[in-house]
Amino acid sequence: MEREFIQWLRTQTPTDASVPLSIGDDAAILQLASGSRCVISTDLLTDGVDFLFDEVTPERIGRKALAVNLSDMAAMGATPFAALVSLVVPHHFGVETMKDLYRGIFELAQSFQLPIVGGDTNSWDGALAISITILGQNSTRGPWLRSGAKPDDLIVVTGQLGGSILSKHFDFTPRVKEALLINEDFEVHAATDISDGLSRDLSNVLSESSCGAVLDLDLIPISDDAKRLSVINADAKNISPIDHALDDGEDFELILAMPFDEAERLVKNPPCECPITVIGRFVSEKGLWVKGPDGIRQPRPPRGFEHQI
């Protein structure tokens, strides 16, 4: 449903000279009259969907609200430049709770030298919702899009995948620094971040790039939390660690499409400390497949998170 609605929105908002990239990527690209470009995106987090206010501190909620936006900048290979915070809080919130929310935002912002330049604060009968808009500047190589992957490019991911619900979805550090270091020295054809799950976010790259991909299950870096979650939920859900890695949302790691040689060079000489792993290859035939130890390809439709609207 979200997918169709976004398609409808895209038909209503065509790109033009001043908006080279509009709705449908991790951020939009704007061409200012001065000749410079910037990237801009927005994410809205709500109580009961992205966090449970009663189960987590206001600081962590504020931090997450900014972190998911920073992750969009990382997915574009762009330098975060400024952010604005809109929020609506329940009437019964005290000012101290509000300040705690903002403290979580400010602390993460400062670690990325990101100024919070504006916002709007309201109260109402409802629950907490936070919308952050973030503006970034292009690197000299230009922003990464979802649409540039080519057959035979390798699929590269940062970090380890799956099980983020156990804590990473609040505590992850968005891959901004890693993205900028990679963008500085390596050729990247396409990129996105994992917000709705590797299989779903990779599928977005595939549809924007009009190609397919084969994931090598043996290569996918499965996080310890994916393994733990598989055990914790064994009775109820019986989801394997690899399926957690393929489908869990909110890893906020990067998926990169890179030419073979560049991907090899990146893995051998990573400019950053986080794990960087080749997990498969883009192919010309449309679709998403996985390949197990037996070498046989099997179709693997995305199962990640999709907003119901």
Added chain:
Amino acid sequence: MEREFIQWLRTQTPTDASVPLSIGDDAAILQLASGSRCVISTDLLTDGVDFLFDEVTPERIGRKALAVNLSDMAAMGATPFAALVSLVVPHHFGVETMKDLYRGIFELAQSFQLPIVGGDTNSWDGALAISITILGQNSTRGPWLRSGAKPDDLIVVTGQLGGSILSKHFDFTPRVKEALLINEDFEVHAATDISDGLSRDLSNVLSESSCGAVLDLDLIPISDDAKRLSVINADAKNISPIDHALDDGEDFELILAMPFDEAERLVKNPPCECPITVIGRFVSEKGLWVKGPDGIRQPRPPRGFEHQI
């Protein structure tokens, strides 16, 4: 309460070379690495506070959500360049209702050649909330701030004031075109828009400009709706038309601080069709006064809308 909280936020977000103007005006100003500047602001509207979903069409709600943001650009004398829409809707919303909301946004956006370049759409157990962020480009004269009013400047307003609750708060056309025409040909020392009421928004200019003002009650352009509202509510509230004009929120007209000669020239040769009226004068002594037909000054503290958080 909102005022103190914003003061706290301002202490947390100092201005610097890349952010010449941060929280506390109608928009922030950003200095991009390319040398160009842009202005940016955000406004969040919620069901039960800014509109009653059950009493108004989704189109009008969407339109208002964008209009208040456009008004911020007008208040800066800036050209709206792009907007992003974040919203969270109740689960039971159908896609058609969502599209109707967006249709209200798109229709107004198109009339200002404003592209909607991104957004985030979510659903939840709660009520409708819409946050729009708008980006603008400076005119060659630069943006108008709240902080530039000088003693002996005249106070100029567009349009007619008061009673917007009867319909104008949904149906107003933000004064973007008027602002750009005035900015092109006239010297303006300071500006803001009337969102919380003339007395309160003018007081914001006074505190940012470290001066006072005397309003001439005979000159204030009272709208027909202010007069109607005074009659409609006569039994319950007994608020005079002039007090509606002074204190009612959401007129979304402009308040300008202009040098005497420039204000006179503007009134004589208005570049736009809307009423433009001199309503008083800035003075060096801090405070807000009104002057009636008897010529006697009386202190007049702001009584406009203040968010309770």
